Amino acid sequence: xxxQVTFTxxxxxxxxxxxxxxxxxxxxxxxxxxxxxxPTPYTLVIPPGLPAMVIPANNPxxxxxxxxxxxxxxxxxLSGDNSISCGTCHLQQFGFTDSLRQFSTxxxxxxxxxxxxxxxxxGWERNFFWDGGASNLESQVIGPIENPIEMHExxxxxIAELNAHPEYPQLFEKAFGSSTIITSxxxxxxAQFERTLISGNSRYDKHAQHALSxxxxxxxxxxxxxxxxKGDCAHCHVLGSTFTDHEFRNNGLDVVxxxxxxxxxxLNPSDNGKFKTPGLRNIAVTGPYMHDxxxxxxxxxxxxxxxxxxxxxxxDPRLAEMPAGRMSAQDVEDIIAFLHTLTDTxxxxxPAFQKP
Amino acid sequence: MFRKTxxxxxxxLTLWSSCKKEETPDHNHDPISTSGTAAIHVENVVGTEALxxxxxxxxxxxxxxxxxxxxxxYISNFEWIRDDGTSYKSLNYxxxxxxxxxxxxxxxxxxxxxxxxxxxxxxxxxxLSNHTLTNSxxxxxxSGMIWNWNTGYIFFKHEGKYVDSTGVHQPLLFxxxxxxxxxxxxxxxxxxxxxxxxxxxxxxLDLAPLYGSPNAIDFNIWHNNQSLTTQEFPWLDAMKQNxxxxxxxxxx
Numbered sequence: 001x002x003x004q005v006t007f008t009x010x011x012x013x014x015x016x017x018x019x020x021x022x023x024x025x026x027x028x029x030x031x032x033x034x035x036x037x038x039p040t041p042y043t044l045v046i047p048p049g050l051p052a053m054v055i056p057a058n059n060p061x062x063x064x065x066x067x068x069x070x071x072x073x074x075x076x077x078l079s080g081d082n083s084i085s086c087g088t089c090h091l092q093q094f095g096f097t098d099s100l101r102q103f104s105t106x107x108x109x110x111x112x113x114x115x116x117x118x119x120x121x122x123g124w125e126r127n128f129f130w131d132g133g134a135s136n137l138e139s140q141v142i143g144p145i146e147n148p149i150e151m152h153e154x155x156x157x158x159i160a161e162l163n164a165h166p167e168y169p170q171l172f173e174k175a176f177g178s179s180t181i182i183t184s185x186x187x188x189x190x191a192q193f194e195r196t197l198i199s200g201n202s203r204y205d206k207h208a209q210h211a212l213s214x215x216x217x218x219x220x221x222x223x224x225x226x227x228x229x230k231g232d233c234a235h236c237h238v239l240g241s242t243f244t245d246h247e248f249r250n251n252g253l254d255v256v257x258x259x260x261x262x263x264x265x266x267l268n269p270s271d272n273g274k275f276k277t278p279g280l281r282n283i284a285v286t287g288p289y290m291h292d293x294x295x296x297x298x299x300x301x302x303x304x305x306x307x308x309x310x311x312x313x314x315x316d317p318r319l320a321e322m323p324a325g326r327m328s329a330q331d332v333e334d335i336i337a338f339l340h341t342l343t344d345t346x347x348x349x350x351p352a353f354q355k356p
Numbered sequence: 357m358f359r360k361t362x363x364x365x366x367x368x369l370t371l372w373s374s375c376k377k378e379e380t381p382d383h384n385h386d387p388i389s390t391s392g393t394a395a396i397h398v399e400n401v402v403g404t405e406a407l408x409x410x411x412x413x414x415x416x417x418x419x420x421x422x423x424x425x426x427x428x429x430y431i432s433n434f435e436w437i438r439d440d441g442t443s444y445k446s447l448n449y450x451x452x453x454x455x456x457x458x459x460x461x462x463x464x465x466x467x468x469x470x471x472x473x474x475x476x477x478x479x480x481x482x483x484l485s486n487h488t489l490t491n492s493x494x495x496x497x498x499s500g501m502i503w504n505w506n507t508g509y510i511f512f513k514h515e516g517k518y519v520d521s522t523g524v525h526q527p528l529l530f531x532x533x534x535x536x537x538x539x540x541x542x543x544x545x546x547x548x549x550x551x552x553x554x555x556x557x558x559x560x561l562d563l564a565p566l567y568g569s570p571n572a573i574d575f576n577i578w579h580n581n582q583s584l585t586t587q588e589f590p591w592l593d594a595m596k597q598n599x600x601x602x603x604x605x606x607x608x
Contacts, residue, residue, distance in 0.1 A: 058490060133506040139489040142497055142504040155498035183497045184490045265506050267586045 039064040039175055042192070044123075047200030049208055050241055053123040059138060059188045061195060064175035067356070069193025071171070072186065074355040078158050079151035081107050086144065086190070087355060089116045093348050095282035096120060096197065102293035106150040113259060115293030118286045120347065121279055123195040124242050130275045130291040132248060133265045137194060141187040155183055162186065199281045199347035207341070208240065214341055221338025224331045231305070231327060231335055235318050236277045243280035243342070249316045250274045252309035253290060261291065273314050282348065284340045298339055302332045392550030393465040394436075394446075396557045400427060400454050403564040407454055412517065412525070417568025420575040421519040422528060424563070427454035428501060429512040430481050430494070431559075436467055437474035437545075444468050449481065449494040451501065452561075463554075472548045475557075479539040479599045480511035486535060506584060509533055512599075514563075518575040528575060530595075531582040537592050539599035548607055558606045566595070566602040573598070 039062035044053060055061055072078065074087040089104040090096040096119035098104045103111040114130050122128070127135050134140035144150040145158060162168045162181045169179040176185045204222075206212045214222070226234040237243045248262040250273045257263075257273030265271075275291040289295040295304065306327045309319050327335070347353075400407040402414045412423040434446040446464040453459040480486075481495065486508050489497040501510045512532040520526045548555060567573040571594035581591045 129505065135487045135507040136490070139487075139497075139504075139507045142489055142502070146504045154500070156500070159498050182492055184492045187497075188490060264584075267584075 038062075038177065042066050042196075044196065044198070047198065047205065049205045050121070050198065050200045051124065053195065055123070055195070056136065056138075059191060061192050062175060064171070065189050065192040066196055067193075068171045068175045069189035069191065070353075071356050072190050073193055077161055077165070078145050078153060079107050080153040080157075082161075083107050084151060089144075089150075090119050092350075092353050093285065095199075095286040095348065097286045100288065100296070102288050104150070106147070107152050108149070110149040112147075112149050114291050115288060118278065118282065119194055120197050120199045120281060121242050122197065124246075126246050127276075131261045131265050132276055137191040138184075138187040141190045142183075159183060159186065197347075197353060199344040201346045202281065202342045202344040204338075204341040205344075215337070217334050217337045218341050219338075221334035221336065222341075224327065224335045225338055229326060230331055231302075232318065232322065233280075233305075233335070236316075237280050244277045247277050248274040249277055250312050250314040251290075251305075252312055252315050252319050253292075253294070253304070255310050255312060257312065259292065270314055273312050280339065281342050282344055284343050285348065298336050299332065302327070302335055306332065389552040391466045391468050392552055393463055393554040394467060394550075394557045395463050395554055396461070396559055398431075398452050398460045399558060399560045400452075401560055401562050401564075403562065407563065409455055412519070414563065416575065417564070417572045418574040418576070422516060422567075422575060423518075424454070424514060424516045426513060426515040428452065428499075429479060429561075430501065430509065431541075432478050432481060434464055435476040436472045437476060437542075438470055439473050439547075443474075443476075449485070449491075451494040451499055467550050469550050469552060472545050472550070474542060475545050475605055476540065476542045479541060479603075480533065480537060481509040482538065483535045485509075486538075503533070503584065508535075510583075511537060511539075512595075518579055521576050526575075526579060528579050529582070530578075532592065532595055533583050534592070536589070537583065537596050539596045541600055541603045543603060543605040545605065546607065556608050558608055560604045560606070562602050562604065566598050569598060569601055571595075571598055 042061035042063045042065070044055075044061060046053060059065075072086075074085050076082045076085045076088075078085060084107055089098040089101075091099055094100075098116035102115060103113065104116045105111050117130065122137055125137070127133070128137060128140035129143065134143060142155060145153050146155060159181055162172075168181060172181045172185055172189075173179040175189060178185070203212065203214065203218075207214045222239075224231045225237075226232075226239055228235075236245050236247065236249060238245055248271065250257070250261075254273070260272045262274040262276075263269060263272035284298065287293075287296060287298070289298070289301045295301045305319075307324045309315070309322070309324070311320075405414075407424060407427065409424055409427070412421055414422050414424075416422060429452050430449060431452060432449045434448060435443050436446070437443045444467055446467065448462075448464060450462050451459060485491055485495060489502060489504075489507060491497070495509065497504075501513065502508065503510065510531045510533045512530065514528065514530040516528045517525050518528045548557075567575075573591075573594060578591045581588050583592055
């Protein structure tokens with residue numbers, strides 16, 4: 001046997017040992033991964049007109065988490081007297097707002113001072129509530145539960161009731177790996193469900209994807225919507241995607257703001273009277289409008305922007321420079337026709353978003 | 357031959373040992389311990405007296421009588437400082453609740469053996485954890501120490517009564533917090549030695565200096581303060597400064 005052959009055989013032997021070791025290592029990893037059989041990852045389907053959604057690393061979407069979040073969203077167990085749920089003031093057919101109410105009433109029949117916000121496309125928002133006071137979707141969940149004029153429940157009570165419930169401990173176990181229910185998992189589950197509430201299949205979207213053509217009036221309305229000298233709505237309600245710039249702005253509702261809005265959160269006087277720019281999807285069914293629901297109809301909203309801007313110190317500079325009466329009666333009709341193309345019937349009737 | 361196979365042998369050895377390490381990730385305690393544990397006990401006092409809840413028997417520096425019905429606060433991110441200026445950080449949040457004795461004792465472990473001359477910590481919650489309510493354990497949002505409409509933790513809560521300048525009992529409510537209010541506390545340690553052992557450490561919060569030094573907190577002026585408006589800034593800043601001189605540490 002030549003030296004060369006001996007060396008080759010030895011090398012093969014070492015490679016064999018190496019492979020065995022490598023396999024042994026890999027096999028263990030497989031065992032580990034099957035031992036930790038966690039919840040099933042949930043695949044979000046994002047419509048073509050919307051960007052990728054960034055899911056927080058500490059709350060990955062799972063099938064079990066979304067299902068649990070949906071059950072919780074519609075369960076009055078989270079209110080002080082177990083009489084109302086999140087779904088009571090956030091109704092699907094109204095874009096998850098509270099029907100035609102200006103102000104919702106909580107369990108003690110006390111009305112608030114802000115209009116129930118739509119729950120849709122929240123996975124693309126940066127902060128929550130009209131003033132952005134909640135810095136992530138999970139943290140937002142706690143506000144309405146504890147607010148004395150809303151669900152008026154303490155978190156500690158809610159958690160105790162959930163832990164004593166015949167089903168919830170098991171459902172939390174499936175979703176989060178622990179049957180002991182804690183606040184963070186409660187709010188994570190509801191946020192997961194809310195991130196599935198995506199609207200992106202309106203007639204406008206189909207038009208944008210060349211699947212249908214809007215009517216002449218609707219096209220005219222879209223042009224007024226984007227025209228710098230007419231509506232210029234798109235300046236803040238950017239055309240397409242979520243129809244919002246996610247900023248806080250004063251839109252000239254009052255000379256003096258009773259509700260400080262964003263200023264209440266930042267404590268910066270230049271933010272007083274500023275509120276979140278809402279997205280406009282399903283806007284035809286989410287009235288009344290503005291943070292305080294003062295306008296019942298879209299006609300009143302457009303009339304405000306056309307003729308009613310008040311000189312607030314923090315008035316948005318773009319609104320301040322736009323002349324009154326710049327839109328004709330025809331423009332107003334057209335713009336409203338365009339806004340109706342943002343109604344997404346599939347979203348408003350999707351059984352996946354309904355009470356289980 | 358030996359010269360040629362040796363590298364392969366070491367390659368296999370390396371792979372084997374790296375594989376082994378992954379198999380037993382939790383098998384890492386050393387046979388000889390190189391760190392100690394601090395068993396911390398918190399005492400809430402007013403001057404020389406241990407704090408009693410629900411009794412009108414204390415006076416602040418402005419001579420206002422007051423009582424405490426509820427006292428809860430966060431202390432966090434302990435840092436053990438050595439003589440040479442180096443330090444060890446025990447990342448930790450602790451919610452102290454005067455009405456819950458089990459909250460007054462906690463342990464910080466894995467403090468490297470050595471001699472320590474200082475202890476630094478914070479009254480409050482750092483900004484990384486202060487803007488989300490998805491935290492758990494001491495920071496669980498159901499502890500009654502959050503603002504739910506303006507995401508953040510209440511660092512310190514004192515609810516009770518005071519006697520106003522006309523002799524009438526009035527409600528006293530302090531909810532202290534926000535990033536602006538995070539108060540650093542640094543205390544000297546008299547050469548505390550950790551040598552693979554457990555050391556008792558007593559941490560004291562004294563409400564007398566908290567409401568008196570260096571800033572007098574006059575309850576006739578300040579008695580209902582909840583941190584979340586600009587009008588609260590003078591109170592917030594005065595309290596923050598007082599917190600730095602209201603804690604003390606002793607090694608029994």
